[in-house]
Amino acid sequence: MASGDGIQIPSRLPLLLTHEGVLLPGSTVRFSVDSPRNMQLVSQRLLKGTSLKSTIIGVIPNTRDPEQDTDDLPSLHKIGTAGIAVQVVGSNWPKPHYTLLITGLCRFSVTSLLKERPFVLAEVEQLDKLEQYMTPASEVVTAEDGELGKLSHKFYQAAVQLLGMLDMSVPVVAKFRRLLDSLPRETLPDVVASMIRTSNKEKLQFGGAIQKALPMLTRQIEGLKLLQKTRKKSPDNEKTQYLYLYLCSRLCVSSEQVLSVRKGGVFPGRQFNLDEEDEDEDGDDTAALEGSSTEPKCLKLHLKLKKMPQSMPEFALTRNYLDLMVELPWSKSTKDCLDIRAARTLLDNDHYAMDKLKRRVLEYLAVRQLKTLLKGPILCFVGPPGVGKTSVGRSIARTLGREFHRIALGGVCDQSDIRGHRRTYVGSMPGRIINGLKTVAVNNPVFLLDEVLDPEQNHSFTDHYLNVAFDLSQVLFIATANTTATIPPALLDRMEVLQVPGYTQEEKVEIAHRHLIQNQLEQHGLTPQQLHIPQDTTQNIISSYTREAGVRSLERKLGAICRAVAVKIAEGHTVTKTEALSPENPAQRGDKATPPEMPIMIDHVALKDILGPLCLRWRCLSGSPCPAWLSVWPGRRWGGDLVCGGQSDGGEGQLTLTGQLGDVMKESAHLAISWLRANAKTYQLTNMVGGPDPMEGRTSTSTSLLEPSPRMALLQVLPYGRLVRSDVAMTGEITLRGLVLPVGGIKDKVLAAHRAGVKRVILPKRNEKDLVELPANVRADLDFVIAANLDDVLNGAFDGGFPGTAGTHTQPQLSSKL
Numbered sequence: 001m002a003s004g005d006g007i008q009i010p011s012r013l014p015l016l017l018t019h020e021g022v023l024l025p026g027s028t029v030r031f032s033v034d035s036p037r038n039m040q041l042v043s044q045r046l047l048k049g050t051s052l053k054s055t056i057i058g059v060i061p062n063t064r065d066p067e068q069d070t071d072d073l074p075s076l077h078k079i080g081t082a083g084i085a086v087q088v089v090g091s092n093w094p095k096p097h098y099t100l101l102i103t104g105l106c107r108f109s110v111t112s113l114l115k116e117r118p119f120v121l122a123e124v125e126q127l128d129k130l131e132q133y134m135t136p137a138s139e140v141v142t143a144e145d146g147e148l149g150k151l152s153h154k155f156y157q158a159a160v161q162l163l164g165m166l167d168m169s170v171p172v173v174a175k176f177r178r179l180l181d182s183l184p185r186e187t188l189p190d191v192v193a194s195m196i197r198t199s200n201k202e203k204l205q206f207g208g209a210i211q212k213a214l215p216m217l218t219r220q221i222e223g224l225k226l227l228q229k230t231r232k233k234s235p236d237n238e239k240t241q242y243l244y245l246y247l248c249s250r251l252c253v254s255s256e257q258v259l260s261v262r263k264g265g266v267f268p269g270r271q272f273n274l275d276e277e278d279e280d281e282d283g284d285d286t287a288a289l290e291g292s293s294t295e296p297k298c299l300k301l302h303l304k305l306k307k308m309p310q311s312m313p314e315f316a317l318t319r320n321y322l323d324l325m326v327e328l329p330w331s332k333s334t335k336d337c338l339d340i341r342a343a344r345t346l347l348d349n350d351h352y353a354m355d356k357l358k359r360r361v362l363e364y365l366a367v368r369q370l371k372t373l374l375k376g377p378i379l380c381f382v383g384p385p386g387v388g389k390t391s392v393g394r395s396i397a398r399t400l401g402r403e404f405h406r407i408a409l410g411g412v413c414d415q416s417d418i419r420g421h422r423r424t425y426v427g428s429m430p431g432r433i434i435n436g437l438k439t440v441a442v443n444n445p446v447f448l449l450d451e452v453l454d455p456e457q458n459h460s461f462t463d464h465y466l467n468v469a470f471d472l473s474q475v476l477f478i479a480t481a482n483t484t485a486t487i488p489p490a491l492l493d494r495m496e497v498l499q500v501p502g503y504t505q506e507e508k509v510e511i512a513h514r515h516l517i518q519n520q521l522e523q524h525g526l527t528p529q530q531l532h533i534p535q536d537t538t539q540n541i542i543s544s545y546t547r548e549a550g551v552r553s554l555e556r557k558l559g560a561i562c563r564a565v566a567v568k569i570a571e572g573h574t575v576t577k578t579e580a581l582s583p584e585n586p587a588q589r590g591d592k593a594t595p596p597e598m599p600i601m602i603d604h605v606a607l608k609d610i611l612g613p614l615c616l617r618w619r620c621l622s623g624s625p626c627p628a629w630l631s632v633w634p635g636r637r638w639g640g641d642l643v644c645g646g647q648s649d650g651g652e653g654q655l656t657l658t659g660q661l662g663d664v665m666k667e668s669a670h671l672a673i674s675w676l677r678a679n680a681k682t683y684q685l686t687n688m689v690g691g692p693d694p695m696e697g698r699t700s701t702s703t704s705l706l707e708p709s710p711r712m713a714l715l716q717v718l719p720y721g722r723l724v725r726s727d728v729a730m731t732g733e734i735t736l737r738g739l740v741l742p743v744g745g746i747k748d749k750v751l752a753a754h755r756a757g758v759k760r761v762i763l764p765k766r767n768e769k770d771l772v773e774l775p776a777n778v779r780a781d782l783d784f785v786i787a788a789n790l791d792d793v794l795n796g797a798f799d800g801g802f803p804g805t806a807g808t809h810t811q812p813q814l815s816s817k818l
């Protein structure tokens with residue numbers, strides 16, 4: 001190792017291949033080692049060797065992607081730095097690895113690779129003289145050395161200036177000050193370069209040359225000056241300090257420098273832009289922390305992080321947490337650009353019909369425009385699936401110029417999904433609200449929720465993972481739900497519920513031709529010149545292939561048509577190409593399809609070919625009267641209409657309920673039977689065997705009753721020997737005394753009955769007012785029977801009325817359990 005020319009490193013060096021960090025002569029750097037070759041180097045060379053020589057290794061950047069670090073020969077940089085391993089620490093968690101502390105000695109160049117396994121061994125040529133590190137500065141370069149001497153002196157002065165800007169009470173700064181006078185000036189570039197922040201590439205390329213190091217140093221000084229100016233404008237800004245601290249840590253600045261930032265307010269190695277109009281990105285982050293009360297906590301965590309070994313599991317957790325804190329848009333928002341006229345046009349262009357909803361949304365937006373800090377109720381759009389609730393939410397965001405984010409809460413049963421997990425749990429994460437904010441990166445997006453938050457508490461929403469309050473008051477929440485039944489009353493009270501009813505057949509045709517077909521054509525790369533769907537085909541799809549209140553299924557069917565047409569067109573193209581290749585071979589062309597004529601028209605035959613045979617023919621309801629009954633209502637939660645049926649036949653006189661009935665439905669059925677038994681005489685009801693119990697000898701069955709609303713329908717099982725009209729539907733709630741009370745969702749129910757071919761609808765008297773909401777054509781098609789009590793219902797349900805109902809019988813007094 002030692003020679004007559006001075007101290008020398010071994011001519012053969014084992015090489016540690018690194019992907020991050022550059023070791024420079026005179027600096028001490030920590031490297032994490034986990035690749036197979038490096039692990040072998042540590043275990044076979046550093047841990048087994050006993051001489052000083054065995055602790056000297058070469059550190060050289062490996063330019064190959066670490067992910068692809070296989071057993072192949074690595075692509076090495078030619079120049080590396082020899083160093084002494086001063087500390088080796090091993091750990092088995094989370095995977096086996098070593099952490100090496102290496103002090104750089106001098107540069108070398110690789111002359112040849114001697115072996116690649118188990119670790120890389122190379123023949124090297126030493127580039128720097130080690131003695132110069134021991135020679136006093138004055139003896140190495142003097143003023144007489146001409147240009148180089150001047151440059152060296154300039155560099156020394158710049159280094160002194162840099163130190164003057166740092167906090168001397170920080171040990172590393174004081175140590176640097178001492179080294180500055182004791183080290184030879186040729187070595188200063190390496191020492192200074194290891195302290196200031198530059199890219200690894202720059203560090204590798206400057207090669208210890210003072211000419212290249214001086215611009216780097218000057219840049220640092222300029223950066224610090226700008227930073228100090230900025231800090232003077234906002235002294236004692238703890239948040240700014242925290243942010244710089246954190247950024248320092250992310251940018252691999254030494255911990256001592258980080259500390260000096262805290263104490264003295266300097267931030268080495270950053271270019272700052274004084275132009276306030278054009279704030280740099282991190283400056284924005286600083287502003288983002290304004291107004292939040294998170295800094296003390298973050299600061300504490302950050303300092304803890306700096307003391308923590310990287311291999312500790314808590315390191316990654318803390319780091320992720322701090323990353324999230326900086327990424328969150330604490331005070332970054334988009335500017336609302338609301339123009340009510342433009343909003344009206346946009347809503348009208350995006351959505352057909354929905355007049356009531358659009359009007360209310362415009363009112364809401366107008367009030368927001370006049371009173372910006374509106375603490376209004378949350379809008380909650382309630383309606384069957386596929387009626388455009390989400391789509392209106394998206395349009396509201398567009399009219400406001402805000403980001404839109406949909407948080408699907410369907411199936412969420414754990415509040416941690418929304419509010420996050422406490423950080424003490426393994427695998428803890430923030431909840432969906434905070435994740436959503438991170439995604440949109442602004443604090444005033446439009447959030448569409450299927451459930452709602454309490455608006456009163458939004459200014460201090462606390463995610464369990466974040467564990468500090470985040471102000472959600474700028475977020476515009478819109479909730480959607482298929483039914484209000486599942487929303488807790490306390491929350492419902494805080495929201496403004498806007499009903500979004502289903503569409504009539506005519507409205508669906510319009511929506512399809514104004515929006516859906518165009519969208520589907522675009523999504524499938526087709527044009528109106530290639531595919532034409534006439535209106536009567538659309539009508540056919542709606543009535544024969546879909547049964548829904550919204551248009552989602554219709555949209556899917558249109559998508560299926562587009563796909564089928566796309567195949568035809570693609571096949572046509574292939575045929576054209578084949579023809580071009582072999583025009584003289586008609587036989588070859590014979591079996592192929594000919595290119596279709598454009599546009600491809602979808603008539604009833606084509607429709608059947610693509611979508612298959614007609615599947616939903618509910619018109620069977622309009623057949624002849626029968627003792628069984630069938631009732632069709634919209635199933636809000638499931639998106640389709642529900643079919644309820646019942647039958648009276650010979651049996652035990654028991655009421656049998658099938659299907660998944662809830663308690664309310666079961667109660668209704670039993671109530672109906674109680675009423676029947678109590679009124680058997682009045683209505684002259686006898687059972688099949690002539691006995692007084694009308695239920696004896698009968699079994700009543702109901703099937704597929706999924707919704708609690710059509711309670712009255714159960715009564716249809718009661719009459720014997722009489723035929724129930726098969727084209728009648730009814731809704732309402734009955735009391736023990738036979739009164740008929742109002743229910744909700746009349747429009748949807750009547751539209752569903754209309755879709756199913758029902759001719760007569762029996763409604764509670766107090767729902768008569770809801771008839772005005774029905775489209776004129778639906779009203780004209782149906783015969784409405786308004787019922788105040790069960791007499792009216794029975795009269796309406798049977799052809800020719802029902803015996804006993806016209807008389808002046810008295811209502812029996814039942815003792816109600818309710």
Ligand SMILES: Nc1ncnc2c1ncn2[C@@H]1O[C@H](COP(=O)(O)OP(=O)(O)OP(=O)(O)O)[C@@H](O)[C@H]1O
Binds near residue numbers: 481550
């Ligand atoms: N009135 C309308 N005008 C134009 N397009 C509409 C209209 N109503 C619904 N649509 C379209 O129907 C599709 C389904 O709508 P959307 O996803 O908004 O339904 P939704 O009510 O939110 O359903 P869900 O309750 O299942 O979330 C969308 O492509 C939407 O653009």
